Amino acid sequence: MTETHDNPPLEGHPHAWNEAVIEAEAAAAVAPRRLPRALAAAAAVLLVAIVVGIVLHRREATVGMYVWLSMLLFAVGAFGVLIRRNALVLFMCIELMLNAANIALVAFARGTGNVEAHAVVLFVMIVAAAEVAVGLAIIVSIFRRRGSANVDDLTTLKW
Amino acid sequence: MTLFIVFGALALGAAVAMVFQRNAVHAALLLVLNLLAVAVLFLSLGAEFLFASQIIVYAGAIVVLFLFVIMLLGVDRSEVVLEHTPFQRRQIALGAVSALVLIGAAAPVLGSKTLTAKLPAIPKTFGSAQSIGTVLFQTYLLPFELTGLLLLVATIGILMLAKKKPR
Missing domain, CATH: 1.20.5 (Single alpha-helices involved in coiled-coils or other helix-helix interfaces)
Structure with missing residues (x-):
């Protein structure tokens, strides 16, 4: 940081872009200070959920509610895959989607009283583990070659 | 019902926070929270074995692998998630539309009897x-x-x- 301040780049110099990046990174570095507010929001949501849960504790959960939750989690995961650019976070979002599908399977197993869906969920978990291991190995080898885990940097196949 | 609402809210909140988390390590930890909440939901659905294997396989092995790779590569620096560029705005709009389409595609099924009936005794x-x-x-x-x-x-x-x- 001090080096850039000692000799400030000229206007229109290629370094001007670097300055913008540094400013953006500084803004991102300041951001964790907002964490307490995020924690407070999370605690408030959880408190509301507990109150609602206690009020409605006599009503029984149906399969449909679990399917709703599974759909919402899947949509959040798909949204994350579309907007994030860090390859590792992309993988986490894919895990989220697989897990959402698992919730629906387990809910249907409970609704129909059939245990076979549990075996299918087990297979999904095994395949997810294999997929993550191979995917992370690919990311590591890409990182070694290119020095970046950002999916926007991988444009070799583009023409 | 209480279990479902509390841990469902926890799972959903952790998932949303994960998607908008700048720091990859924090995102991985929020993923653990989400997976643990889902494990409790499995338990509430009577899937004891899957509850245990969810914690061991997902929250244990897979997320540890993630954290290991994050720290191996040193990409635990914060990144800017939302830049206000036209491209990023288009990306977000596209993401929101496809999420809505995913939900809309399943909507016709949600009124069916299997989904709204009481859970049978097991x-x-x-x-x-x-x-x-x-x-x-x-x-x-x-x-x-x-x-x-x-x-x-x-x-x-x-x-x-x-x-x-x-x-």
């Missing part, structure tokens, strides 16, 4: 390791063996990928 052995083992080794024996083969292939593939190539 036998005591439902979801125990014994009942799942019976299904796994009788009905799904061949797929089960194939997953073993899949894991073997994945292990060999990882070793090949992670090996330093001689120049």
